[in-house]
Amino acid sequence: MVRGACTLTAERADTDRVLDALPGLWQGFSATLIRDCRLRFRRRSELANPLIFFALVVTLFPLGLAPDSTLLSGIAPGLLWVAALLAVLLSLDGLFRDDFDDGTLEQLLLAPQPAGVLVLAKIVAHWLTTGLPLALASPLLGIMLSLPGHSMGILMSTLLLGSATLSLVGAIGAALTVGLRRGGVLLSLLILPLYTPVLIFGAGTVRLAVEGAPLAPWLALMGAMLALSLLAAPWAAAAALKLSLDG
Amino acid sequence: MWPIIHKLGSPKWFYTMSGRWLPFLWGIGALLITVGSLWGLAFAPPDYQQGDSFRIIYVHVPAAIVAQSCFAMMALCSLIFLVWRIKLADMAAGAAAPLGAAMTFGALFSGAIWGVPTWGTWWVWDARLTSMLLLLFIYLGIMALRGAFASRDGGARAAAILTLVGVINLPIIKYSVVWWNTLHQGATFSITEKPAMPMSMWLPLLIMVLGFYLLFAAVTVARTRNEIIRRQPSARWVRALAKGGRHGL
Numbered sequence: 001m002v003r004g005a006c007t008l009t010a011e012r013a014d015t016d017r018v019l020d021a022l023p024g025l026w027q028g029f030s031a032t033l034i035r036d037c038r039l040r041f042r043r044r045s046e047l048a049n050p051l052i053f054f055a056l057v058v059t060l061f062p063l064g065l066a067p068d069s070t071l072l073s074g075i076a077p078g079l080l081w082v083a084a085l086l087a088v089l090l091s092l093d094g095l096f097r098d099d100f101d102d103g104t105l106e107q108l109l110l111a112p113q114p115a116g117v118l119v120l121a122k123i124v125a126h127w128l129t130t131g132l133p134l135a136l137a138s139p140l141l142g143i144m145l146s147l148p149g150h151s152m153g154i155l156m157s158t159l160l161l162g163s164a165t166l167s168l169v170g171a172i173g174a175a176l177t178v179g180l181r182r183g184g185v186l187l188s189l190l191i192l193p194l195y196t197p198v199l200i201f202g203a204g205t206v207r208l209a210v211e212g213a214p215l216a217p218w219l220a221l222m223g224a225m226l227a228l229s230l231l232a233a234p235w236a237a238a239a240a241l242k243l244s245l246d247g
Numbered sequence: 248m249w250p251i252i253h254k255l256g257s258p259k260w261f262y263t264m265s266g267r268w269l270p271f272l273w274g275i276g277a278l279l280i281t282v283g284s285l286w287g288l289a290f291a292p293p294d295y296q297q298g299d300s301f302r303i304i305y306v307h308v309p310a311a312i313v314a315q316s317c318f319a320m321m322a323l324c325s326l327i328f329l330v331w332r333i334k335l336a337d338m339a340a341g342a343a344a345p346l347g348a349a350m351t352f353g354a355l356f357s358g359a360i361w362g363v364p365t366w367g368t369w370w371v372w373d374a375r376l377t378s379m380l381l382l383l384f385i386y387l388g389i390m391a392l393r394g395a396f397a398s399r400d401g402g403a404r405a406a407a408i409l410t411l412v413g414v415i416n417l418p419i420i421k422y423s424v425v426w427w428n429t430l431h432q433g434a435t436f437s438i439t440e441k442p443a444m445p446m447s448m449w450l451p452l453l454i455m456v457l458g459f460y461l462l463f464a465a466v467t468v469a470r471t472r473n474e475i476i477r478r479q480p481s482a483r484w485v486r487a488l489a490k491g492g493r494h495g496l
Contacts, residue, residue: 172412176405180395189391190409193384194416197423204427225419236412239329243404 028113029121036125039098046094050087050130051137057083058141069146076145077155077206081199083141084134084159085166089188089195091130092170095122096178096241105178106245115238123171123234131163147210154209161222162202168226168233169194175240198225256333258475259484265468272465279458287451294448300364303357305452309459311354314382317347317463321389322414325407335471337403338478340410341393342470346463348386355379374425381420385413399478 023031040047061079062072099105099122109115138159139152147155173191177183205218254260287305294301324340327333358376359369370376389406396402444452479485 169416172408176392176409177395179401183395186388186391186395189384190388193381193388193420194412196381197416197419200423200427228415228419232412232415236408240405240408243401243408246401 022112025113025117028111029117032108032118032121033125036122037128040125040129047129047133050091051133053090054083054087054134054137055141057086058145062145073146073148073210076142076147077151077210078203079145080138080141080147080155081159081162081203081206084138084163085195085199087134088130088163088166088170089191091126092167092174092191093177093184093187095126095171095174100178100244105241109238109242109245115241116234119171119175119238119241120230120234123167123237126171127164127167131167132160134163135159147206150212151206151209154215155206157219158202158205158222161219161226162198165198165222165226165229166195168229169198171237172233172240175237175244177244178241179244198222201225256331256335258335258338258479259482261335262472262475265472269465269468269472272461272468276458276461276465279454279461283451283455283458287448287455291448291451292445297365300361303361305455307354307357307361308452309456310350310357311379312456313459313463314347314350314354314379316460317343317350318382318386318410318414318417321347321410325410328403329407329411334403334478335475337407338474339467339471340407341403342474343463343467344386344390344393344406346466346470348383348390350459350463351379351383351386355383374421374427377427378421378424381424382417385417389413 058079061075065071065075096105099108108118111118135156138155142152142155143149170191173187173194176190177187180186201218201222205215205222208215208218283305288302291302293299321340321343324336324343327336328340355376358379362369362371389409392409393402393406396405476485476488
């Protein structure tokens with residue numbers, strides 16, 4: 001009995017040593033995150049593209065409608081949200097594309113860490129370089145659309161919460177279409193219907209903030225959507241990536 | 248348990264058995280739809296507010312119900328396909344998708360026609376209309392994704408993943424749109440509650456709903472059978488079928 005237990009402990013110690021030598025969950029996550037961020041910052045021009053697109057789309061509306069500040073401040077919440085959503089959508093195609101083309105993605109899925117965690121790291125890197133700058137830049141464009149000053153904070157916080165959800169849900173679509181040669185239009189067809197709840201609550205919260213209504217339940221719902229997509233989207237995206245690599 | 252599932256999942260067994268069910272599905276479905284339409288259009292009393300224009304309910308409500316049930320059925324099939332790799336489930340999901348899209352379109356179209364006499368407009372951005380429109384887009388997305396893959400298995404798995412993501416998202420879309428804006432009346436049709444309309448209006452509606460379900464089932468089964476033959480044209484039993492009718496089945 002005692003000898004058996006000893007062998008078992010020794011075996012477990014061996015396994016522990018092997019496992020210790022391998023990079024752990026957190027190491028895998030942070031290495032992927034740092035690598036992706038570094039890659040994105042090395043291509044500065046691409047980094048700025050979603051922001052420029054966001055600013056341009058917002059600029060088009062006063063030109064297309066009328067430069068009337070009451071009209072613009074009325075539609076500003078929805079307009080800023082739609083423009084930010086489209087900017088995220090356009091950047092999604094690049095989420096897995098380069099890694100798919102040069103084979104990094106296969107290595108990523110072969111790694112000992114669960115694929116969902118590594119995919120989550122890539123999504124976080126995408127959000128840090130797309131959603132976060134969009135949210136930070138939004139008050140500037142809000143001022144240009146004469147959005148009342150007291151709603152700027154809410155505009156930023158809904159965009160922070162919402163764009164993270166957009167990145168997560170969008171990653172599923174990007175993963176499904178990464179193996180296709182002309183996936184761009186298909187990606188928007190797949191993802192835009194799934195984006196509607198985020199848009200409704202995001203723009204709705206800002207509109208309520210302009211009117212001065214209580215916002216806590218709306219922000220809580222946006223947080224709930226983020227929590228749900230955080231839970232499910234990385235795994236769905238990882239499954240989709242596996243099939244994109246097979247097919 | 249497992250032998251039954253494998254037997255159910257075998258295309259040959261399904262083809263043989265469904266060949267026996269199919270005439271009944273077609274027959275009873277056609278009968279119910281004929282009886283329901285005649286009863287609803289000719290014999291049910293006109294509505295005291297809407298007059299005869301309410302009769303469009305006999306197409307509108309069944310189409311909308313089947314459109315939503317179809318998505319639930321596709322989600323179940325997708326789950327079975329992804330977990331147990333039963334190809335038949337994928338064939339059924341693929342066969343049902345265009346039908347679901349058609350039913351959704353039918354519900355939207357009949358609703359638009361109904362909107363003119365009752366609401367005075369073809370379209371309003373109301374919760375139910377918008378969520379049905381989004382359901383139509385999701386159906387179209389699933390069909391487009393399946394078609395976009397070069398390999399059939401890739402397309403099947405991609406469509407299954409998207410269907411499951413869609414089924415998680417559909418309630419969220421529905422409720423978000425409901426809170427966003429509502430003009431449409433509440434649900435007209437419920438089995439468990441006492442109907443708000445008189446029996447003479449409600450019974451034909453029940454018959455039409457059942458008829459639409461049977462018609463949907465019949466077309467899905469027929470399309471699944473076609474897909475079975477299309478996928479394994481060189482299987483021995485398929486060749487036997489092509490050569491000598493039903494011998495050997």
